[in-house]
Amino acid sequence: MTKTKIGIIGGSGLYDIEGLEDRRWVSVESPWGKPSDDILTGRLHGVELAFLPRHGRGHFLSPTDVPYRANIDALKRLGVTDVISISACGSFREEMAPGDFVIVDQFIDRTFARDKSFFGTGCVAHVSMAHPTCDRLGDACETAARDAGIKVHRGGTYLAMEGPQFSSLAESKMYREIWGADVIGMTNMPEAKLAREAELCYASVAMITDYDSWHPDHGEVEITQIVATLMGNAEKGREKVRRLPEILGVERAPCRQGCDHALEFAIMTAPEKRDPDLVAKLDAVAGRVLNRD
Numbered sequence: 001m002t003k004t005k006i007g008i009i010g011g012s013g014l015y016d017i018e019g020l021e022d023r024r025w026v027s028v029e030s031p032w033g034k035p036s037d038d039i040l041t042g043r044l045h046g047v048e049l050a051f052l053p054r055h056g057r058g059h060f061l062s063p064t065d066v067p068y069r070a071n072i073d074a075l076k077r078l079g080v081t082d083v084i085s086i087s088a089c090g091s092f093r094e095e096m097a098p099g100d101f102v103i104v105d106q107f108i109d110r111t112f113a114r115d116k117s118f119f120g121t122g123c124v125a126h127v128s129m130a131h132p133t134c135d136r137l138g139d140a141c142e143t144a145a146r147d148a149g150i151k152v153h154r155g156g157t158y159l160a161m162e163g164p165q166f167s168s169l170a171e172s173k174m175y176r177e178i179w180g181a182d183v184i185g186m187t188n189m190p191e192a193k194l195a196r197e198a199e200l201c202y203a204s205v206a207m208i209t210d211y212d213s214w215h216p217d218h219g220e221v222e223i224t225q226i227v228a229t230l231m232g233n234a235e236k237g238r239e240k241v242r243r244l245p246e247i248l249g250v251e252r253a254p255c256r257q258g259c260d261h262a263l264e265f266a267i268m269t270a271p272e273k274r275d276p277d278l279v280a281k282l283d284a285v286a287g288r289v290l291n292r293d
């Protein structure tokens with residue numbers, strides 16, 4: 001048994017978490033660059049928690065410029081075991097209405113201007129992304145959201161777009177009608193891929209803010225509408241987070257799905273062909289497997 005340490009990545013509208021014991025904003029150095037901001041650490045119901053505002057306090061980072069690798073590496077370095085991502089999303093489904101939460105379980109990655117892997121020339125690895133989210137964490141998020149009185153939908157496909165502009169009507173209809181996506185946002189990729197490479201359990205909670213632009217009765221998505229919905233949702237999101245530690249508990253059993261062993265057979269590069277500089281940068285993410293070869 002290890003100890004649970006929950007990492008929360010807060011999206012648009014979620015820049016702080018109140019009510020932590022021993023609350024402290026700490027600066028974490030990463031060989032992958034500077035994380036989005038300092039990380040808020042503390043304890044809730046005896047469980048360690050680390051909170052990172054994805055766009056920085058004051059929302060100064062665009063979705064393209066979020067330092068995804070530094071963020072995941074910094075959480076791993078802090079000893080985080082389970083990452084819960086919270087994101088503002090548009091909805092492609094009538095029944096997934098603004099104000100509802102969706103526990104995402106699949107992704108379609110349409111982003112193209114981001115570094116998507118910790119690995120590369122000098123240390124090549126291929127992890128599975130068939131089941132990109134952790135069911136056990138998803139269960140905890142569902143329970144926490146229901147307990148907080150939130151309408152929650154279990155399961156949904158998140159279309160990750162590059163942005164920062166919203167989708168055209170043609171794109172919105174294609175994602176919804178042909179590709180079968182349920183929600184749309186700009187940040188969960190490559191975040192989910194990097195969490196998997198770092199052997200972190202990952203769950204994604206979409207807070208629905210709008211119907212993107214496909215819905216005939218709702219017109220096109222506008223930032224004013226998103227911000228208004230976010231203001232209404234932010235407290236619900238925080239309440240959900242406050243309920244998570246009791247549900248997950250202090251003691252943590254190994255992940256049933258194997259998220260925490262994703263690199264077990266993933267590294268292809270022979271030890272003598274590995275680039276020592278890259279291997280050094282991978283100390284937190286892949287030390288478990290690299291140090292035993």
Ligand SMILES: CSC[C@H]1O[C@H](OP(=O)(O)O)[C@H](O)[C@@H]1O
Nearest residue numbers: 011012063087088185186187226
């Ligand atoms: C504020 S609207 C668009 C913006 O909101 C979402 O951010 P996050 O995923 O961090 O909650 C979306 O992905 C865009 O970055």
Ligand SMILES: Nc1ncnc2[nH]cnc12
Nearest residue numbers: 088089090184185186212
């Ligand atoms: N419609 C939308 N498209 C992309 N990202 C979003 N974040 C919130 N609503 C969104």
